[in-house]
Amino acid sequence: MSQLAQSIFAERAAFYATSAVHADQAVLDRLVELAQPQATDRVLDVATGTAHTALAFAPHVAHVIATDITPEMMAQGEMLRAEAGIENLEFRMAEAHDLPFEDAAFDIVTCRRAAHHFVDVAKALREMTRVLKPGGRLVIDDRSVPEDDFADATLNRLDWLHDHSHVRQHRASEWRGMMQPHRGASQEAGCKIEAIETYTKHRPLSAFTNGVDAVDVAEIESIVAGLSADQRALLNVVEKDGEVYLNHWYITVIGVKAS
Numbered sequence: 001m002s003q004l005a006q007s008i009f010a011e012r013a014a015f016y017a018t019s020a021v022h023a024d025q026a027v028l029d030r031l032v033e034l035a036q037p038q039a040t041d042r043v044l045d046v047a048t049g050t051a052h053t054a055l056a057f058a059p060h061v062a063h064v065i066a067t068d069i070t071p072e073m074m075a076q077g078e079m080l081r082a083e084a085g086i087e088n089l090e091f092r093m094a095e096a097h098d099l100p101f102e103d104a105a106f107d108i109v110t111c112r113r114a115a116h117h118f119v120d121v122a123k124a125l126r127e128m129t130r131v132l133k134p135g136g137r138l139v140i141d142d143r144s145v146p147e148d149d150f151a152d153a154t155l156n157r158l159d160w161l162h163d164h165s166h167v168r169q170h171r172a173s174e175w176r177g178m179m180q181p182h183r184g185a186s187q188e189a190g191c192k193i194e195a196i197e198t199y200t201k202h203r204p205l206s207a208f209t210n211g212v213d214a215v216d217v218a219e220i221e222s223i224v225a226g227l228s229a230d231q232r233a234l235l236n237v238v239e240k241d242g243e244v245y246l247n248h249w250y251i252t253v254i255g256v257k258a259s
């Protein structure tokens with residue numbers, strides 16, 4: 001279990017509950033649309049945090065189990081659940097790499113904005129696929145990086161400086177490799193990819209620096225200050241109203257477990 005992730009998210013739990021970026025309704029609505037939930041479905045939300053994804057799915061399905069390793073995050077989620085008057089959502093502690101559920105227990109498994117914290121994302125994907133019913137959908141949304149070595153290294157470094165429990169934001173090509181079953185590979189999750197969508201959000205540099213130690217803020221600012229004109233264009237670095245903005249890349253991957 002990642003004790004570093006637990007302690008960092010315990011400290012930042014109240015922020016995640018109210019964060020506009022994490023509560024982004026358009027993204028949540030799109031995930032629900034892509035998942036095609038049925039009223040009888042049982043859903044598992046892995047690394048639920050403050051439960052934005054679990055809460056978005058609950059009105060469309062029979063039951064949602066929301067799991068995480070950080071009780072403080074789920075406590076915030078429980079408050080949001082009670083405020084929304086949602087009755088079909090329960091919380092449980094669970095490590096994403098070792099899910100305490102039987103095979104084929106869920107119709108849909110979701111995991112949003114969390115896989116970049118997993119030390120072995122391929123293993124977590126195999127676990128999520130194991131607990132899915134044949135024909136069920138695996139719904140992943142996460143921070144990502146473009147297929148460019150410099151952008152990949154820079155964005156991963158910035159996110160690690162923001163949060164030392166960050167492991168890796170993956171490229172779309174890596175997600176394809178991890179999800180798609182192909183003969184001879186032992187790493188893949190075993191889901192057929194039904195959809196892959198990428199999107200960006202133009203966000204202030206303070207999204208990286210807020211709540212971060214001074215030494216890490218200094219490195220974040222120095223990385224951005226040292227970018228060449230081409231590198232600034234690649235990352236869409238722009239000054240607006242006295243603040244520096246840059247792109248954050250995201251990916252949504254929908255997999256279907258073989259029947």
Ligand SMILES: C[S@@+](CC[C@H](N)C(=O)[O-])C[C@H]1O[C@@H](n2cnc3c(N)ncnc32)[C@H](O)[C@@H]1O
Nearest residue numbers: 005047048049052053069070073095096112114
């Ligand atoms: C950014 S939050 C998740 C956001 C949430 N899924 C949503 O849609 O708003 C990341 C969460 O991942 C959890 N986490 C990190 N590593 C984990 C692991 N190995 N197993 C389960 N949860 C983990 C953290 O505790 C944290 O609550």
